[in-house]
Amino acid sequence: MSTRALPRSGSVVLGREDDADVCVPDASVSRRHATLHLGPPLRIEDLGSSNGTRVRTRHSSAATERLIDVGKGAPARNAAVELSPGDVIYLGAARVILRQKGGERDARKDVIVKDSAMRAVYELAERVARGPINILLLGETGVGKEVLAESIHRASPRAQRPLLRLSCVALSESLLESELFGHERGAFTGAVRAKPGLLETAEGGTVFLDEIGELPLSIQAKLLRVIEERKVMRVGGLTPTKIDVRFISATHRNLEAEVSRGAFRQDLYFRLNGVTLTIPPLRERPGEVAALAQLFAERTAKELFPSEASAGTVPISPAALVGLQRHSWPGNIRELRNVI
Structure with a gap:
């Protein structure tokens, strides 16, 4: 390279x-x-x-x-x-x-950790980041699972390699299989050229599987084989390719309950669940609301008015902060960002 x-x-x-x-x-x-x-x-x-x-x-x-x-x-x-x-x-x-000189935008500035429970989560995340073990992130939609996954990747020995993300709920089963494992030319109608999948592209880095609980059972079986053998077989392929990736998975579902009702493979659950980190919802950490609101306000102002020096300073009135802190935020940080 x-x-x-x-x-x-x-x-x-x-x-x-x-x-x-x-x-x-x-x-x-x-x-x-x-x-x-x-x-x-x-x-x-x-x-x-x-x-x-x-x-x-x-x-x-x-x-x-x-x-x-x-x-x-x-x-x-x-x-x-x-x-x-x-x-x-x-x-x-x-x-x-494509890499930005000096690294991409410093994502650490986007991390607000003031609540004691969140500090405990991030401290444990930093410790487990240094090893090779797979990590499962649990929490409601919008609590910041992707931000935590990015933090783990940055703190790991794989930080200089790719961090690739895939939402398991955003694609159909056939597209999901092709995106994960890749395909050979002629594997199906429209496959006019061979394409490496996400697992090959992330070689040496980290794969973040968001909403892993939505993964179809047929894809679960193939993913389990990849994790166990550390090899990936493209759709329509004959020879597997060795891979070296770390898996970070995230879901808002109770995977143990999903296993009990037969919707999620128990063996895959054990493979992905090397360490579980549970992120509390925003309503349980109201002390972070003001700092997050300030972060989103300043970021939005800089995007809307990039040439104005004052865009980085956006005061939020005390009355507005009180209203923000009183809200229960069922959509968590994502809802707060959209409101700001």
Whole structure:
């Protein structure tokens, strides 16, 4: 793996030929494969490559990784796809990862831990992060399970490798299988080229499976085999590929109850549940409401008014804070963020 610094603005050509701005020496990459427009906004545009350009991008604030086909063959007008730091670009079979200099946005600033129960959760999370054991995060919808998963990944020896997220409830069973395990060319209608799955893409890193309780039983059986054998078989494949990933799973469901009623495999539950961390709902930690509200207000102001120096200071009136702290927040932090 090699690293290449990019200019602050303009455009760079990615391709196999030596005089490309960023040379990607892979047989599946065209001589002039794609153009990376450094913006803002940051965009990728296919230049009529033979094997196409795809982007694995995190959509908005959801914990879902999307694969977007930028194109192949004749270049199409206005076919550029907007990117963000952390997105993965596939040039044919070659992989290019965009990283922001000095690391991505410091997610630690987004973590508000004032409640004693939350401090205990994060202290335990920091300890278990250093080992290889799989972790199960429990809590109501919107309590901050994804933020905790990011914190665990940053504190782990895998911090410099990918953290890839997949929402088990966002995709159909067939798409979920393809996203997790990948597929070979011709494995099904529309599979015009081979595609590595999430488990292969996250090699050496962490896979965050959000809403694991919604995983269909057929996919549960295949995931169990992957965890036990540390090998993944693509859909339509004949030879498994070795993988090295750590699993962090999250759910709002009571998985023990799901096991009892036959909706979740007990053996998979034991494999994923190396350590369980339970995040309390926001109504049980009212002392964090004011700090979270301030964080969301300042972040929103900076996004709406990026050129104004005063956008980083957004006062919230005492009366408003009292009203926020009195609310029960059934939607937890997600609801508070939307309200602000």
